[in-house]
Amino acid sequence: MAQFKLLILNDNDFNSGFGGQASFIKNLHPYLEKEFELTYLILPAYLFKQRIIPIRLLYLLRVLLFLIRRQKKVNFILSHTPEASFVASFFKLPFIHIFHGNTNALEKSVFWYGKYLKGIFRFFEKRIIKKASLLYTVGDYRPDAKKFYNPIDIPNNLIKNNSTKSTGFVFAGRLEELKNVDSIISIYSSLPETIQEKHKLEIIGTGTQEVKLRKLVHTLNLNDKIKFHGLVKNAKAIEIISQSAILLMASMHEGFPMVIAESLTVGTPIISTDVGDIRSVVKNNFNGYLLPLGFSVEDYVEKITRILENYDFYSRNAIKSSAIFDAKVIASSFIADCRSILIN
Numbered sequence: 001m002a003q004f005k006l007l008i009l010n011d012n013d014f015n016s017g018f019g020g021q022a023s024f025i026k027n028l029h030p031y032l033e034k035e036f037e038l039t040y041l042i043l044p045a046y047l048f049k050q051r052i053i054p055i056r057l058l059y060l061l062r063v064l065l066f067l068i069r070r071q072k073k074v075n076f077i078l079s080h081t082p083e084a085s086f087v088a089s090f091f092k093l094p095f096i097h098i099f100h101g102n103t104n105a106l107e108k109s110v111f112w113y114g115k116y117l118k119g120i121f122r123f124f125e126k127r128i129i130k131k132a133s134l135l136y137t138v139g140d141y142r143p144d145a146k147k148f149y150n151p152i153d154i155p156n157n158l159i160k161n162n163s164t165k166s167t168g169f170v171f172a173g174r175l176e177e178l179k180n181v182d183s184i185i186s187i188y189s190s191l192p193e194t195i196q197e198k199h200k201l202e203i204i205g206t207g208t209q210e211v212k213l214r215k216l217v218h219t220l221n222l223n224d225k226i227k228f229h230g231l232v233k234n235a236k237a238i239e240i241i242s243q244s245a246i247l248l249m250a251s252m253h254e255g256f257p258m259v260i261a262e263s264l265t266v267g268t269p270i271i272s273t274d275v276g277d278i279r280s281v282v283k284n285n286f287n288g289y290l291l292p293l294g295f296s297v298e299d300y301v302e303k304i305t306r307i308l309e310n311y312d313f314y315s316r317n318a319i320k321s322s323a324i325f326d327a328k329v330i331a332s333s334f335i336a337d338c339r340s341i342l343i344n
Helices: 020-035 045-049 055-073 082-088 114-131 181-189 193-198 210-219 234-243 258-266 297-309 311-325 327-343
Strands: 005-009 037-041 076-079 095-099 134-137 169-172 201-204 226-230 246-248 270-273 288-291
Touching (some): 005 020, 020 234, 037 055, 045 055, 055 082, 082 114, 095 327, 169 181, 169 234, 181 201, 181 297, 246 297, 258 270, 297 311
Parallel strands (some): 005 037, 005 076, 076 095, 169 201
């Protein structure tokens, strides 16, 4: 029996980096590949280095041209971006859209005029909700979408079996204002010297704030205790997270970060701001702590100390709470949903 042909729409290659949609797609890929004939539609890597034409506009045009020419070679579509789903909504092919976050895409635009175009994406979203065959959300609960937990598939050797050996703290994500990495650095600088000596801070990722953050580290005289790794492959990022004692986050906005699912799966507890849908998994005094956006440095430091004092408890509970991210179980349910829209 011939396989159904699935077109997967995401502007970036899933092997391009760690975290976020890349890891989400990469972890689903082995299971989808067994069931469907896959085609990925991405943009060339060099386009992401230019700052003249918005990536989302380029990708919208890429999807439009592809579907005009080759729609008959596809049975259905899985889209991870609103601009791609908007284009797909004008064709007769069934399509599935996954909301990876619940803030308007242009709130984080690298172009100054992006904030003035947020209404366009609100229009995109309304049409997607109306036309999609299936809707999923990775972030906050939505009445119009099914919950889709981040699928995680991590080698057993990275899952902690002796958590007392874990040292250091880690942040993994984009180095942008919304991530509040400067606050994490300031919190670290307020930790007692005895904790700093044992636990260095690893920062994984790149972004527009990197130069500013490096200057802050230098100003605080923490160059020998804070390491910037830059952009690393997902496997390397997970290795660093698995060896760290606590994942530290302080974001102002999130959906549900892939790095939280990865961190819990390897047994690394989490301290984060209470944003997005993080509260559905991270529980106070169990597998970590959630703090309000207006948290104090003292409160954050106290939560770090609490986890370190009873580390095995938090680490074991992190692993327990990660069962919902089992990629095999998630993929099986998703594939069943895909087949239901193809049969009906």
